[in-house]
Amino acid sequence: MMGWLRLIAAEAVAVVLEDGADDFQVHSEWAIVGKVLSPSTLHINTIALALRPAWGNLRGLVINSGGDNVFVAEFASKADKDRVVDGPPWVVGKHAVLLRDFDVDQRPKDMVFNRLKIWARILDLPFGYMYKKWGEMIVGPLCCEGSVPSVNCDATGRCWGSYMRARIEVDVDQPLRRGVTVFSQGCNATEWYEVQYENLPLYCFSCGIIGHSSTDCKNPVERDGNGKLPYSVDRLCAPDDRKKKNQGQKSLSGSVSTEQGCFSQERTSQSFSKSGAAGQKQKPHEVAKVSSPVKDTGPRAHANRTNAGKGTAKKKGTSQEGMGLTGQKHKKQQVYRVRETPVIEDTPNQTALVLFQGPSAQVDEGHAPEDLSNDSNKKLRKICVSGSADQAGAVEQPRQMQ
Numbered sequence: 001m002m003g004w005l006r007l008i009a010a011e012a013v014a015v016v017l018e019d020g021a022d023d024f025q026v027h028s029e030w031a032i033v034g035k036v037l038s039p040s041t042l043h044i045n046t047i048a049l050a051l052r053p054a055w056g057n058l059r060g061l062v063i064n065s066g067g068d069n070v071f072v073a074e075f076a077s078k079a080d081k082d083r084v085v086d087g088p089p090w091v092v093g094k095h096a097v098l099l100r101d102f103d104v105d106q107r108p109k110d111m112v113f114n115r116l117k118i119w120a121r122i123l124d125l126p127f128g129y130m131y132k133k134w135g136e137m138i139v140g141p142l143c144c145e146g147s148v149p150s151v152n153c154d155a156t157g158r159c160w161g162s163y164m165r166a167r168i169e170v171d172v173d174q175p176l177r178r179g180v181t182v183f184s185q186g187c188n189a190t191e192w193y194e195v196q197y198e199n200l201p202l203y204c205f206s207c208g209i210i211g212h213s214s215t216d217c218k219n220p221v222e223r224d225g226n227g228k229l230p231y232s233v234d235r236l237c238a239p240d241d242r243k244k245k246n247q248g249q250k251s252l253s254g255s256v257s258t259e260q261g262c263f264s265q266e267r268t269s270q271s272f273s274k275s276g277a278a279g280q281k282q283k284p285h286e287v288a289k290v291s292s293p294v295k296d297t298g299p300r301a302h303a304n305r306t307n308a309g310k311g312t313a314k315k316k317g318t319s320q321e322g323m324g325l326t327g328q329k330h331k332k333q334q335v336y337r338v339r340e341t342p343v344i345e346d347t348p349n350q351t352a353l354v355l356f357q358g359p360s361a362q363v364d365e366g367h368a369p370e371d372l373s374n375d376s377n378k379k380l381r382k383i384c385v386s387g388s389a390d391q392a393g394a395v396e397q398p399r400q401m402q
Helices: 044-054 078-085 132-138 241-281 299-326 369-378
Strands: 031-036 062-067 070-074 095-101 115-123 163-171 179-184 189-197 351-354 381-384
Touching: 031 078, 044 062, 044 070, 095 115, 132 163
Parallel strands: none
Antiparallel strands: 031 070, 031 095, 062 070, 115 163, 115 189, 179 189
């Protein structure tokens, strides 16, 4: 390339660097390089804000840009780095994050990001195959060339459960494997075992390649009779066991709370029945008679006040019950009574005469005392006052205007 450019003498002079020692600030053993498989370019702050909480907000973590959607992450210890590398497949949004070891002597444009570590499940294996030795052979076709799978097993090398779980490294440029074909020499039979992946990032349902969706696929395919694509979610994505566990706990707590609610409802109904029986045995309160010195004291007035007092007491009781149920105060209803004409009695000892004399009334000197009494009696008005000298029975009468 230098010969093709035809460098001049000034350009051909080389700069001598004494790079024998590792003077780079980033420690190569505690750093990784990552790339986000996103069709659009993401800012380094967006990537850092998504990965910091996902990685546990590690102390001493520094994330710097290494190009378009490429970043360099430096950790404070090797243990933090191993925890992130061996963790679940990381994503920014729905896009996968590919990680690789940091190399000081490598250029960013020469880095190749095509491998993703992920957990795979081989479903419905016979118990004879649920062993570490056979598991490594079965998941071998799922891994990239040169990678070694890690089978999740106990100390004796045996696997338990409805599936065998293994940590593998897949090639993102190749379609995901939907299963494994196994030939058994002992049984002389060929079996197909389905494969599902945990926490699978964005991939294409048509071609099965990680990094783009089916709407952006360059080679779309037709759907089957059920309307599903070859790499649909129910075929490749493993269900989340944590959600199942939480749903089981919620259903258990819901059944317990239902039983408690039924028990409390039964106790409440019993208490209501007891209180209702006690209320039936209790005698109703009698309404006290209210007397006022301003009101009439006749027999009809007394009967009217008694009936009105009973009606008012009922209304008050109703308002108190309403206030107890709703918690709101009700306005007191006013009871209007018709004032009756007082009864005149002819008892001389209990009759009083009240004289009303207007300002224009004059007495002529020529009249006799009898005439005076007869004229004035025409302007008099008899008012009956029952009872004793106490003014409790006095009736207020309006003054006549002349």
